[in-house]
Amino acid sequence: MNEFPETIYEARRWLQSGRISSVELTELYLERIRQLEPNIHAFLHVDEAYALTQARLADERRAAGEDTPLLGVPLAIKDIITVQGMPATAASRILEGFYPPYEATVVRKLREQGGVFLGKANTDEFAMGWSTENSAFGVTYNPWGRQRVPGGSSGGPAAAVAAGEAIAALGTDTGGSVRQPASWTNTVGLRPTYGRVSRYGVIAFASSLDQVGPMTRTVRDNAILLEAIAGRDPRDSTTFSRPVPPYSQQLEGGVTGMRFGLPREYLTEDVHPGIRKATINAVEQLRQLGAQVEETSLPHTAYGMPVYYLIATAEASANLARYDGVRYGYSAKAPDLQENYKRTRGHGFGPEVKRRILLGTYALSQGYYDAYYLKAQKVRTLIRSDFDAAFEQFDALVAPVAPIPAFRIGEAPTDPVALYLLDALTLPSALAGVPAISVPAGFVEEEDELLPVGIQFIGRPLDEATLFRIAYAFEQATQYGAHRPAV
């Protein structure tokens, strides 16, 4: 038995039995934050009084007979998701000091179910990046490596969960931003089907791609958290009305007889040999558990990177047009309106965000729209068709998450094409809108450090239940996720 509950599942048992109160549990996590933050910097904002007030309320609700999975459980929220009463910066200077007058539907749901919000976790600015190095408010350190990034953009939530500064967290995944940091921190991260989870109150990056995803220590916790946030939202017309299954009750059953595809485009020479090996080991594990795994092909995989970076930046250039220095956020206070727009945005946005706004503006501009944006949308159709065809044959796909393990701070590729290719293995599924989960799959050795790597299971639209079942079987058989970093 642990000294304190490390998962949502354990926390509920401790809270039910009265072994700990939510106030005590929250105090315990706040103390860990106080101790560890100087070395991790997972949070941009921690509000002890706010969290303890919620914890007290949760204890009162429990005393009154309530008992739900998240009642009194301390959580971290990526700072691109609005929480009423806490700042929302998207890690950008342009939103410094902004307090949203409303909150995200996913947060409201967690609040209603008694979740306790410890604070807002770091991210790359507007969720654009791989490492949290694009945060305007400082990088997050990976608890697993000396001076290594935690991945991104949801690097803050991933590091918080990995270091035990929060029991679980919410991130967002536009092109891999939940799965990649999960894989680099030995945690579990799900990108749900596009439309499964409401985007209301989530600061928009690319609206046809953004999804909120649970980031947890275990597969069971991930299922519990998805159950809590998924479902139709009258405030987001892109949400499915399909009822949310009790995912956490459907974990058992194993993978015997299931058919998996291993897409050869995901195991190229560009993938680190240790990660290729971890993928092959995972395939062997699935076979030992009674599954069939066959090599397959998703022929348009390589186009995922250019398609994504044209579509996502085009959408971002439109979404980020709202930051004008008039109604909220940073304002340069230039002498006339046009200058004020330009200076506010020129100073308020960081280099990566400006690069993407420029690329997206170009892709949408007169004369280039057909060649870039429209062409990308057509190839997106073909990428989706690859997945549709694969799922006629297979229950799920198995693939690596990122081509390399966590790099050292300051050592990301400087060439933008090489940098954008770091997302190559998570972009196609995001473009197709299908769900995918990253689960711990072992460690690779880099410069005397053991760095975690993940394995990705990609599933049919709205079939998160099957992904959880696979991920759970894999987790139980391998137990890689049980390893904790020395913090």
Add this chain to the structure above:
Amino acid sequence: MNRLTPEQVQHIAELAKLELTADEVERYATDLSAILEYAQQLQEVDTDHIPPTASVLPLKNIMRADQPEPGLSPEEALANAPERENGYFKVHAVLEGSQ
């Protein structure tokens, strides 16, 4: 494909309302050229009979009942304003001769 010129980057920045330094213009000209050159490979894909995907959802327009609901109070709406006056957002004059 030809390299993007600094003038083109300046024009895009104008469209996007972004003030850039001369260094930034140079750097983004290089970066965008590299990315767009890489994106040229999309031209090799035959998409003549392929419809574009704007959204992966099979959903049609969803309408809600057109019923008024309480919105933000003026105080809430203005709470984050960089400048405000008499219950309004304050902006610079946009018409000549106005104040």
